[in-house]
Amino acid sequence: MVKRTTKKYTVGIRIWINEEQGHFMGIGRVRLLEHIRETGSITNAAKAMKMSYRQAWQMVEDMNSRSDKPLVEKILGGKGGGGAKVTEAGEKAISLFYKLEQKIEQISNELSGLINL
Amino acid sequence: MVKRTTKKYTVGIRIWINEEQGHFMGIGRVRLLEHIRETGSITNAAKAMKMSYRQAWQMVEDMNSRSDKPLVEKILGGKGGGGAKVTEAGEKAISLFYKLEQKIEQISNELSGLINL
DNA sequence: AACCGGTATGTTTTTTAAAACATATTGAAT
DNA sequence: ATTCAATATGTTTTAAAAAACATACCGGTT
Structure with a gap:
């Protein structure tokens, strides 16, 4: 028994x-x-x-306008009034984000072990 | 030359x-x-x-009430009306935080290198 | 050409957080 | 016992963000 703290941090x-x-x-x-991918519209x-x-x-507008290729393709008018779909670039961004988050998740756990308050 | 992205992410x-x-x-x-440490008062x-x-x-109140030992010691009334000083536990918390942040800082840089949008 | 449901965009209202203001309390020093 | 500067705490005001509302536009389908 080395630690004798009461609280858990x-x-x-x-x-991002x-x-x-x-x-x-x-x-x-x-x-x-x-x-958007699931529902087909914003x-x-x-x-x-x-x-x-x-x-x-x-x-969506902000993401599209600031990325090289749009992450969401918007369809104006037409059948069902239009819609929106996630592009290949969008899918790539999603999986990249989760990859990063996953690495962080694990590091977060490691760091929690370092707390000695 | 392997990457040909325009934007930098x-x-x-x-x-925390x-x-x-x-x-x-x-x-x-x-x-x-x-x-508080520098100025001697809240x-x-x-x-x-x-x-x-x-x-x-x-x-300060929130931190003190939720930690095992107070991070700030408050002095009520008296010379100069009172004041506040960071306790030993407070100093410990500060340096722990920076230690964690520093580890994260470096990981952040590593992860930035993984971005391929 | 009328309909429909979604995109596009401006305007108003509500909510929430932060700041500002006001005042009482404390205790050593004079 | 008066003063002083800081703590302690309630109340009001301001500001920023989010939500709500309103309406025009678009283009396949019928």
Whole structure:
């Protein structure tokens, strides 16, 4: 028995991807992309996440305009009024993010073990 | 020449310490502790950081009440009206935080190299 | 050409967090 | 016992972010 602390502490970590202008994509936007993939539209993705369509649309717009290739392809009008789909570049971004997050997750656990308050 | 991306991306990371009830101490509170150490009071620390005394006081209160031993010792009344000083436990928390942050910093750089968007 | 459901975008309202303000309390020093 | 500067705490105001609302546009389908 070496430690005699009463409280239990852990290390919390948040990770995101920065583009030149700053914050580009965090877990929230990744989830949005996934919901777009599932539902086929920004409207329904937003509903599923209980966020406003406006905000969801703006996030997509921001990501698209700041990445080399758009992460979401938007379809205007037509059958069903249109929709949105995650592009190949979008899928790549999603999996990259999870890869990074996974590495961090494990490191977070290691660091928690170092706490000696 | 293997990569041909136009944009440059980096990984951003935030780290903090959780106590059982959740967020306990991040970089903001660490800086507050350091300013208290420098100035000898919550009042002056808050001024130096351009935050309201009220908020600074509440942060100290929160940290003290949730840690085993208080991180800040507050002196009420007396010479100069009183003051505040960082305890041994407080100093320990500060250096632990920086130690964790430093490890993370380096990992952040490594991960940035993995980005291939 | 009328319909439909989603995109696109401006405007207003609500919510929430932070700041600002106000005042009482404390205790050593004079 | 008065003073002083800091702690302690309640109340009000401001500011920023999110949500809500409203409406125009778009283009296959019928």
